[in-house]
Amino acid sequence: MKPAKTLATLLLLLLVFNLAGCYDRRDIERRTAILAIGIDKNPEDEKGLEVTAQIAIYHNVGKTVGGSEEGGEGAPIQVTTVQGPSIGTALEKLAGMVNNPIFLGHTMLLAISQEAAAQGIYPLLDYFLRNNDFRRKSWLIITPGSAKELLALTSPLHPLPPFYILTSLESLANNKAIPIMRFEDFIFRFNSPSKQPVAVMLRAAGDKVELEGLAAFDRERMVGRLSPAELRIFLYLSQAKGRGLINLLEPTSGQIEFSYEIRNSNRRVLTKVEEKKLSFVIDLWVEGNIIENPGQVDLDDEAIIKALEQRLSAQLAGECQRLIRKIQRELKTDILNLSEYVRARHPHYYKDVDWSEEFPTVAIKVQATTHIRRLGLRRK
Amino acid sequence: MKDSRKNQITSLQAAAIVASSIIGVGILTLPREVAAAAGTDGPLATLLGGGIAALLLLLLTKLGLRFPRHSLMEYSNMILGAILGRLLSLLFLVYWFLLTAILVRTFGEMVITAILPNTPLEIIIGIMLLLGAQLAAQDIKVFARIHEILLPLTIIPLLFLFLNSINAINPLHLLPILAFGPWPLIKGALATGLSFLGIESVLMLLPYYSKPQEAVKSHLYGILIPIVLYFTIVTMGLGTFGDTALQYLQWPALEQIRLAALPSMPSVFERLESIFIGIWVVVLFTSTGSLYLMVILGIRQLLGLKQQKRNRFYHYILTIPLFFLARLPQNVIAVETYARVISQAGIVLVIVGPGLLYLMALIRQKRGEEG
Numbered sequence: 071m072k073p074a075k076t077l078a079t080l081l082l083l084l085l086v087f088n089l090a091g092c093y094d095r096r097d098i099e100r101r102t103a104i105l106a107i108g109i110d111k112n113p114e115d116e117k118g119l120e121v122t123a124q125i126a127i128y129h130n131v132g133k134t135v136g137g138s139e140e141g142g143e144g145a146p147i148q149v150t151t152v153q154g155p156s157i158g159t160a161l162e163k164l165a166g167m168v169n170n171p172i173f174l175g176h177t178m179l180l181a182i183s184q185e186a187a188a189q190g191i192y193p194l195l196d197y198f199l200r201n202n203d204f205r206r207k208s209w210l211i212i213t214p215g216s217a218k219e220l221l222a223l224t225s226p227l228h229p230l231p232p233f234y235i236l237t238s239l240e241s242l243a244n245n246k247a248i249p250i251m252r253f254e255d256f257i258f259r260f261n262s263p264s265k266q267p268v269a270v271m272l273r274a275a276g277d278k279v280e281l282e283g284l285a286a287f288d289r290e291r292m293v294g295r296l297s298p299a300e301l302r303i304f305l306y307l308s309q310a311k312g313r314g315l316i317n318l319l320e321p322t323s324g325q326i327e328f329s330y331e332i333r334n335s336n337r338r339v340l341t342k343v344e345e346k347k348l349s350f351v352i353d354l355w356v357e358g359n360i361i362e363n364p365g366q367v368d369l370d371d372e373a374i375i376k377a378l379e380q381r382l383s384a385q386l387a388g389e390c391q392r393l394i395r396k397i398q399r400e401l402k403t404d405i406l407n408l409s410e411y412v413r414a415r416h417p418h419y420y421k422d423v424d425w426s427e428e429f430p431t432v433a434i435k436v437q438a439t440t441h442i443r444r445l446g447l448r449r450k
Numbered sequence: 451m452k453d454s455r456k457n458q459i460t461s462l463q464a465a466a467i468v469a470s471s472i473i474g475v476g477i478l479t480l481p482r483e484v485a486a487a488a489g490t491d492g493p494l495a496t497l498l499g500g501g502i503a504a505l506l507l508l509l510l511t512k513l514g515l516r517f518p519r520h521s522l523m524e525y526s527n528m529i530l531g532a533i534l535g536r537l538l539s540l541l542f543l544v545y546w547f548l549l550t551a552i553l554v555r556t557f558g559e560m561v562i563t564a565i566l567p568n569t570p571l572e573i574i575i576g577i578m579l580l581l582g583a584q585l586a587a588q589d590i591k592v593f594a595r596i597h598e599i600l601l602p603l604t605i606i607p608l609l610f611l612f613l614n615s616i617n618a619i620n621p622l623h624l625l626p627i628l629a630f631g632p633w634p635l636i637k638g639a640l641a642t643g644l645s646f647l648g649i650e651s652v653l654m655l656l657p658y659y660s661k662p663q664e665a666v667k668s669h670l671y672g673i674l675i676p677i678v679l680y681f682t683i684v685t686m687g688l689g690t691f692g693d694t695a696l697q698y699l700q701w702p703a704l705e706q707i708r709l710a711a712l713p714s715m716p717s718v719f720e721r722l723e724s725i726f727i728g729i730w731v732v733v734l735f736t737s738t739g740s741l742y743l744m745v746i747l748g749i750r751q752l753l754g755l756k757q758q759k760r761n762r763f764y765h766y767i768l769t770i771p772l773f774f775l776a777r778l779p780q781n782v783i784a785v786e787t788y789a790r791v792i793s794q795a796g797i798v799l800v801i802v803g804p805g806l807l808y809l810m811a812l813i814r815q816k817r818g819e820e821g
Contacts, residue, residue, distance in 0.1 A: 202564060206708055254709055261695035410692075414490075414625035 102168045103128075105147060105232040106179035108217025109194050111186050112153050119186070119194070121160035122151045122218040124232050125168060126176070131230065146230055149222050157197035175203040178236050180210045180253060181217040184271070187285060187292040192260070199257065206254035209239050212271045212285040212292065220274045227278075238279055239270065246305060246313040247281065247298070260290065264409040264425075271295060288403040296393070303393045306354055306386075307436075308406050310336045318382060320365060327365035330382055330442065332358040339411050343419055349433040350408060354390065357441040363448075370449065375442050382440040390436040398430045408434070458658040461668040463594035466601040467740065468507070468652060468672025473679065474737035475556045475789075476645030477608075477730075480680060481687030481702040483645075488638025489693045490626055493685045495638025500677035502639060503646035504670060506801065510649060511669050513808045514656035517818030522653040522804075523751035525818060529810045536752065538803055542650070543748045545796050547768075549647070550741040551775035552789045554578045557734045559782050560701060565727055575776045578738060579769040585739030586746050587765035590658050593743060600736055604729050605675060611726055612679075612686050612703075615710040619689030644793040645680060649673065650800045651740050654747050700782075742768070 103126045112118030130146040150167065154160030165172045182194060198204045213220045221231070228234035242248045248270045249255075259267040266289070271282035284296040284304060296304055302314040312335035320327045338353040360369065368374060397405060409429070413420045459467070481492070488495040517525040522542060527535035558574040566574065585593060628635065652669060659665055687702045690709065699705045707726045745768060779785045811817070 202567070206705075258691055258695045261698045262692045263694055264692075410620075410622050414622045417626040417629035 100170050101173040102126075102165075102170045103173050103176040105176060105230070106181065106221055106235070107177055108181040108183075108213075108221040109157070109186055110183045110216045110218055111189070115153070115155075118153055118155050119157065119160060120151060120153050120218065121157065121164070122149060122221050123161075123164055124149055124221050145224075147232070149218075151218055157194060161197075173203060174198070174201055175205065177204060178208050179232055180208055181213050181220050181272075182210070182269075183217045184212055184214045184285070184292060186217075187212050187269075187287075190290045191287070191292065192290040195253075195257065198253065204253075206252070206257075208253045209236065210251065210253045210256045210269050211235075211239070212269045214271060214273050214282055220272065220279070223274045223277060223279065225277045225279075235272065235279055239272075242270075242281060246311065248284070248301065249305060249309065259407075260287075262410075264413040264420075265407045266403045266405045268405050284405075286397070286401045286403055286405045288401075293403055294401040296396075300393050300396070303389050304406070306332075306335050306356065307337060307352060307390055307393070312356070315361075316382060316386060318378070318385060325365060326362075328360055328367050328378075329362035330358055330440075331361045332356045333443075334358070339408065341411050341415050343416050346419075347433075348412065348416070348419060348423075348428070350411075350435065352390070352434065352436045354386065354436060354438040355441075356386065356438070357443050359444040359446065360442060361446060363445075369445055379440045379442055382442070383438040386440060387436045387438040390438065394434050394436065398432075398434070402430050404429050408432075457660040458590040459594045459655060459660060461659070461661055461664040463598045464652075464655070464659055464665065465668040465672035465675075466597040467594060467655060468649065468669050469605070469675040470597050470601050470733070470736040471651040471740040472503075472646055472648035472673065472676040473605075473733055474645075474648060475553055475734065477679070477683055477733070478556075478560060478701045478703050479786075480642065480645050481684050481691075481706075482696050482699060483641045484638050484684050485688055485693040485696045487641040488634045489630075490624060490688065491628060491635045491638055492688050492693065493624070493681055494627065495635050496642050496680050496684045497677065498635060499639035499642030499646060500673070500680065503643070503649060504673050504677070507649045507652065507669050507673050508666065509808060510652050510800075510804050511656070511665050513804050513811070514653060515662060515665060516808075516811055516816075517657075518662045519657050520818050521655075521657050521747065521751060523748055525811075525816075526803075526807060528818070529807050529814065529816050538807075539748065539752050541799055542653075542803065543745060543752065545792070545799055546741050546744045546748065547772070548775070548792045549796060550579075550582070550738060550745065551772050551778075552785065552792055553734065553738055553741065554582070554772070555776040555779060555785055556789060557731075557738075558776070559785055560704070560730075561727075563700075563782075564704060564723070572773075572777065576769075576773055578734065579742075579772055579776070580766070581735055582738030582742045583766045583769050585735065586743035587762070590655070593739065594658075596739075597736055600732055601675075604733050604736075605679065607725065607729050608733075609679060609682060611707050611710070611722060611729075612682050614722070615686050615690055615706055618709065619686065620692070621689070623689050623692040624685070640797075642680065643797045644790070646673075646676065647793055647796050647800065648737065648740065650796075650804075651744060653804065654744050 104123045105126050106124040108122035110120040110122070112120045125148045127144065127146055127148055130144050150164060152160045152163045152167070154163055161172060180198065182191060186194060224231050225234045228237060239248070243250050249268070251268060251270055256267050256269055259265040267287040269285045269287070271285050272279045273282040281298050282295070283298050284301045285292050286294045286296065302312070306312045312332060314332050316330045316332065318327045318330060319325065335354065335356040337355065340351040340353060342349050363369065367378070397403070404425070409420070409425050412425065484492040484495055517528070520528070523539045526538045529535065530538060554575050557578055558571045561574050562569065562571060585596060656662065656665060683703055687696055687706055690706060691699070691702065696702055704723055704726065707723045710722055746765060779788050
């Protein structure tokens, strides 16, 4: 090719960049970002829903989080409630009330009232499952009161209310006080026949949120709740690397003898089928430190430590056993996902037996091994 | 027939063409389809399916090597006679033609759902068809070089993206293995068969190889890449979701990458799916180009036309019927049904056609002249 021709070609190529226009460019502030969504039953209509949305007000958000100097003085979010027979209809109604198209890509929280969840949660989630913008990593939480109340809460701890709830959840999850149970996790449990979904419960308490425990589901219906203390035990039984506190009580007076903090845990699930009867042994192993010794127990002897470990193990195993009894007898739903072990290890048994009928009566034994590793900065 | 066919495709390029012709729309739905057929035996079934595909590829290569200077369209005439031979060639042509249409359409469906909801389907289909035609209208040499360049650029990031979710795997999801006998395994292997289609491209391209004696080796290397990739995708999908939850997902591979975040909590990198979709467009571009080239070469040889210059207007004419064909299915379920029917027919064709040819060639002692 001649140089001139080459040059002309290159120039023509440069023109191509002009073709890449942004005819449908939409600036971020030209969208109505919904940061959190709450779903309640409509108090006035038996079949209807009440959807509460936290809408970001961009020019105020910048001010509150200390970003730019410009921006208004008002609240960074607006809480709006709409009613409708389905999620889609309610959101469409909302779209008619705000000045820009609704965008779910920044939604980080989906709060559902216990009342609505007890009637079946799937119809409330299907819209979000089909939606391409909605993030799978949003948290799904259940609230015993109304979701509207939870989303209306403002806390001095964080200028943006949805972020306050979100960071609270993340901090709880980092401390292993709650399982990481986001939208995606809930749905995958829901869609696996060998699992049962659970969701974290939060309650609005003044200007704070409070952990209410764990909502247990039987497929799409919420059937009961574990208290925060039971939730800890649930976590030791269902996942590794648990943390938490155990108070060892003096047998006669009931006073706290000392407090032991679990720093790490692990568990093994053993299954056995004997004469067509299935039984489980959950082998729990924890290690941790003594963090408080108000009873002034003498700790300066290996034998004493060993004895204390034994008592701790017995207490932990007892608490686990109590929780399992509650799950089997009261909730009657396999939220520990034990069926998953049966499905994987005894496929023929699993195929022949209706597990949901079998679960409440199956034998589950817990063995605990406790290790006290450190005593803190004090001797004795 | 004298032409400048020889010395166009190196052995490395041959491997790349085999690999990237195979890898196509399949990766989106493969985990779901395998899990539906084989349950937790999915990963094994994928390996078995890959093994079968490799054997088949070996047969196709052997057949091609018997006639090192001719392609399928030509030696089917030599072996089966003018009428039956043309008929078989025509069947292959129709199959490639339909497959191109359904491939582009699946691409369009995914792009509309995942990234460009407001863009008309026609635009997306049209652009992909034109791109594929553009690739196919080049010299075989250029075509081969493009495959060679693009393959590592797509496979390495794809493997990385999928391996990324290794932390999300629950080992229990991968059990039990082979609990219900070999039947689920076989069904699963058949289900992967759809994703391994594309191997038949060697039937048309073998005469262009510069070193046909290395064809067996490079083809086996070529098919190893999709086997490894598919095995990874299926294992990751099954391990993350479990075999039942997997079946609720429209595009499990996309969902998998949506969930992968680095590190998992707090997430620093999220929405890796944009990278995935970007790579996937390239993957589809190479497969579309391959298929389109098969159609062009096939028509040209079937009509006995001579080697022609590259990048002519008539190379692009086929995009018009393809475009209307791709628009035909009414909804996403219909697209999947059509895809399944076409690829099942394809499997039968790819097994029976060359099998028959090879057998007849053996019986009738037919052999092409040496290169």
